[in-house]
Amino acid sequence: MNTERKTEEVANGAVQLAPSILAADFTRLGEQVAQAEQAGADRIHVDVMDGHFVPNISFGAPIIQSLRRVTRLPLETHLMISDPDFFLDEFVEAGSDSFLIHWEGNNNLHRTIQRIKGLGKRVGVVINPATPAVVLEEILLDVDSVLIMTVNPGFGHQHFLRTALPKIRRVRQMIEQTNPDCELELDGGIDAATAPLGVAAGANVLVAGSAIFNDGDGVAAAVNRLRAATKLAVN
Ligand code: DX5
Numbered sequence: 001m002n003t004e005r006k007t008e009e010v011a012n013g014a015v016q017l018a019p020s021i022l023a024a025d026f027t028r029l030g031e032q033v034a035q036a037e038q039a040g041a042d043r044i045h046v047d048v049m050d051g052h053f054v055p056n057i058s059f060g061a062p063i064i065q066s067l068r069r070v071t072r073l074p075l076e077t078h079l080m081i082s083d084p085d086f087f088l089d090e091f092v093e094a095g096s097d098s099f100l101i102h103w104e105g106n107n108n109l110h111r112t113i114q115r116i117k118g119l120g121k122r123v124g125v126v127i128n129p130a131t132p133a134v135v136l137e138e139i140l141l142d143v144d145s146v147l148i149m150t151v152n153p154g155f156g157h158q159h160f161l162r163t164a165l166p167k168i169r170r171v172r173q174m175i176e177q178t179n180p181d182c183e184l185e186l187d188g189g190i191d192a193a194t195a196p197l198g199v200a201a202g203a204n205v206l207v208a209g210s211a212i213f214n215d216g217d218g219v220a221a222a223v224n225r226l227r228a229a230t231k232l233a234v235n
Pocket residue numbers: 020022023045047078151152153154155156157158187188189190207208209210211
């Protein structure tokens with residue numbers, strides 16, 4: 001997809017797609033990310049898990065460093081780790097363009113957000129399924145995005161929690177009232193069936209792992225299918 005067309009799509013409020021490499025074939029990671037980029041993906045979502053904050057371990061900064069060499073897409077780093085502050089410099093050095101930081105378990109969220117901004121990177125706040133929208137009230141003005149988890153964090157290939165839909169609608173209203181440029185992103189269980197529901201509720205960025213990297217027709221076909229599905233949203 002050429003840059004001009006992409007700029008036009010963003011200006012028209014097109015939904016952005018963020019393939020999550022958690023579901024990729026790691027023996028062909030560079031190749032699969034390049035396919036996603038060519039098919040028009042907007043950013044690459046990198047799920048970092050430490051086995052403490054969530055009951056799973058994934059990967060760390062070296063993966064970002066390798067990806068930085070094979071794609072020009074922004075690398076979005078979803079930190080599902082205890083003490084995110086401790087690792088920020090390392091991820092910035094590796095090539096992260098933005099960070100998604102959980103509200104849960106972070107007693108110094110405002111400080112973490114300011115540190116990320118001080119490093120010149122974009123920052124979003126993430127809330128888990130059981131966390132109410134209201135916790136965002138005092139932080140919304142300070143962030144570039146809100147990510148609503150539509151599964152419990154830690155694993156790919158889970159079912160989209162439809163109970164998150166009223167919360168997505170509520171957060172969309174909050175964003176319109178206080179910080180209209182803030183993105184509203186969803187993560188977990190996004191596929192061609194659930195994407196239109198999330199978009200209709202107000203999301204404008206969708207993370208998708210298995211729907212993109214585990215599609216038998218290949219990465220490009222999967223990106224196209226998901227892109228088409230986002231256009232089926234009925235408000
Ligand atoms: C879950 C991760 C997600 C995950 C999504 O903790 O944050 O980004 O990779 O995977 P799918 O799209 O398969 O639900």
